[in-house]
Amino acid sequence: MVGFSMQPYGIQSMLKEGHRHLSGLDEAVIKNIDACKQLAIITRTSLGPNGMNKMVINHLDKLFVTNDAATIVNELEVQHPAAKLLVLAGKAQQEEIGDGANLTVSFAGELLQNAEELIRMGLHPSEIIVGYTKAINKIIEVLEEMVEKGSENMNARDKDEVITRMRSSVASKQFGQEEKLCSLIAEACIQVCPKNPANFNVDNVRVAKLLGGGLNNSLVVRGLVLKSDAVGTIKRMENAKVAVFVGGVDTTATETKGTVLIHSANQLENYAKTEEARVEELIKAVADSGAKVVVSGAAVGEMALHFCERYKLMVLKISSKFELRRFCRTTGAVALLKLSQPNPDDLGYVDSVSVEEIGGARVTIVKNEQGGNSVSTVVLRGSTDSILDDLERAIDDGVNSYKAMCRDSRTVPGAAATEIELAKRLKEFSLKETGLDQYAIAKFAESFEMIPKTLAENAGLNAIEIISSLYAEHASGNTKVGIDLEEGACKDVSTMNIWDLYITKFFALKYAADAACTVLRVDQIIMAKPAGGPRPPAQGAMDED
């Protein structure tokens, strides 16, 4: 070790060994921007309906084939602190809306790339931040004006209206299959939409992935699909009442350890008999209450099962607490803690419960068509696991869009029409500004071009041509002209019927601008020595109840 008499002057000498300190424009800001750019380049090619898929293999050797940016950035495990800020913005968007993560990350990357040009021109980051902040405020104003008239009222139960708003989001994940998928999603969502659509719960639309078949074999089940077999031999029951027991269907036990006290062989025989009688009594009570299906949240005892069979009760075992709650919501049953005679009110009802074999797997389909059912399931069929996973992500995005549109149903033109209009209006605005920040505002406007450009590039079109003709159309007052990716021409979105949700755009742009400004605000980075040792266990374990 160097004697402290020779310590160099400056901060580096004051830090612990292994710490790194980066500061100043070149070392911190430009490098940060560079890292963010790299990240944006990765996500960008997945933007839009013609986006490319990525193959990501994570640390558990699990393979992902997807163009869903939220999944990509999540599995990439980005280490660079500045790029991480972008990832966090994407995650925030995913949590808030459930869609548009790619727009957030790619747009933030573009903003930073343009900021770099400004910095090289000699602007100070703080001036860029001021400009970007002004720009985003203006954007929010303009975005509000761009809202399609009449879209603020939506009938959440009208399938066509829902599909219109959902299509662009689903199409960006599964281009070509959006019609089929949208109709599945819309059907499932509308089935479980509560009286007040704003209270829609994403958790009520389930996805059951079953290997085999194809997307066209997929269907929506009003009820639940459990990926397990029934416990007993009775595999089918119709128009049945259901009793749900959380604590398991078995003999009762005390919390304190118990010991059976037996003095003679006689007693032993008697004990077994009383035990048997007791269980029979309980099961009989359940059967007497009218229930025909018994659902257990824990183990089902051999003896109990025997009596259930005898009393012609169908037995299901659902070990997940959350799945059990969903089952209760589907059937309207009240979960009972202990095996006992249920009140008539506590019983639920199902139209049919049946064990079926789909694609080699045994599943239990619980159907409940009548009102009050709040769970529906999309049964997805596909040829490989990764296709199924990707379809599931598309459905998740669709369901999340449904939730978002229930909160705020306003739409803005899709197919890059909104972006070009925002770019145009922002450029006009920048010319009216007098300070140095006008350059930043103009660059912000330019950043919007990234979206039509990427859409066109990913579709194999000539981006420059498309953008210039889009600008020309918008300049002549056709504010709703976007790109028709199939024909490679500019068309009015009303004829193509491509609409984006206002709320998705709003949050995505705002998160992107916030993230870009945060990256620009940093001028010094102090990095601790990376901790060694094994990784901490994954967070988010279920809590016990």
Next chain:
Amino acid sequence: MSLKVLNPNAEVLNKSHALHMNINAAKGLQDVLKSNLGPKGTIKMLVGGAGDIKLTKDGNTLLKEMQIQSPTAIMIARTAVAQDETSGDGTTSTVIFIGELMKLSERYIDEGMHPRVLVDGFEIAKRATLQFLEKFKTPVVMGAEPDKEILKMVARTALRTKLYESLADQLTDVVVNAVLCIRKPEEPIDLFMVEIMHMRHKFDVDTRLVEGLVLDHGSRHPDMKRRAENCYILTCNVSLEYEKSEVNAGFFYSSAEQREAMVAAERRSVDERVQKIIDLKNKVCADNDSNFAVINQKGIDPPSLDLLARAGIIALRRAKRRNMERLVLACGGEAVNSVDDLTPECLGWAGLVNEHVLGEEKYTFVENVKNPHSCTILIKGPNDHTIAQIKDAVRDGLRAVKNTIEDEAVVLGAGAFEVAARQYLVNEVKKTVKGRAQLGVEAFADALLVVPKILAENSGLDTQDVIIELTGEHDKGNVVGLNLRTGEPIDPQMEGIFDNYSVKRQLINSGPVIASQLLLVDEVIRAGRNMRKPS
């Protein structure tokens, strides 16, 4: 060297080497922190060992996270942390002031002056500055109704140095109202009564003050209400779950009936307790449409939850201890430790109990309470580092408001005090000092100017121009501060820029002490073997 004889492994620095090492360390630390100072300061990004990100402008946080190793720098950092503990703010200023004192002393020492003389000068100057601060401060009368405007100005000045402007302005109202909410006449303010809760949700500007309490957990039963209006609140610390006996007990039974009886008996005492709560609920909610919520510090097991849910009671278990105290302050009533003597008087009341689910996290809002003496600052932000940044800032803001109420005085900010104090030292105090100690006073006076200098530097202004302009105005008798946007002098009083009196006093007290100590060091010895690094 004599020490080498005693211990050949020891390292030693003496005379000017030791001094210069101290001075260099102080200057180095100053360099790191100076870009933080003031509303125009920049943000530092700290990356932890596990790759976690923290963004901060707060000197205190930065010093804590930096893991400094240089012994001198640690001494300075500790002073700054002490500054934060006593007054809640001014850490960056402390480090910068110490650094500047050392820097200016270096010049005199290089010219052959003895550090002791400088230190004497510092002492004189320090005492004079403190006297001057007493004269200079603006007294504020804090009666039953404190002047909200003044409090807001102080809070805004503190917050703007930690966060960007629009967010700071919004938080200003939040922190001032929070402190006024928990303030009780004739009692010291206990800032722990302000709960700071965060939710990863929406944007940073959605941060707000909740008059009531926000708990970071929810009811544990799917059938309990998610939202209840006009709610009676029972705050209790009673175990509602089956507890095993301490001794090793077992049951002996010889038939299933006997066992059933045992099962029932095991639960009886818990069920009885639950029943008492349900009885109370039925009593108070019998003839009106109000609701009932139980917030328990201890556990409630699933069978008890089930009973409560059936009775229409919202039950929350395992509330934090500190929240029990706050709940009583917020909702009224009293916390009960036994359910044997429940009366309606024990109950608190809230207009709204609402559960909010964010992904897997649940939050319970107890809101619309009458006459609260506790409140919650609910911080929102899209990601953890934003939340952490706001949290640090809110804490400083609360301290600033509290200090103002307790000091009953404020000091003009924007560098006005520093310039005024410097002019006072140079023009009046220096003349009364005899001998070379004068130079110490002069160094101290010039060191004070470092605050406006760095404020100007961080704003991209020319430091020399600014200082000349400011001192010029002060010589004319105008008390002015620095306008960071234009670089022109402004009247801080008109602009509402006020600093805390106690922050400034602590700063002037502690800065010179540590600087003097470091200057008087003439030998640094590192002896003893380093256990971790055998060489």
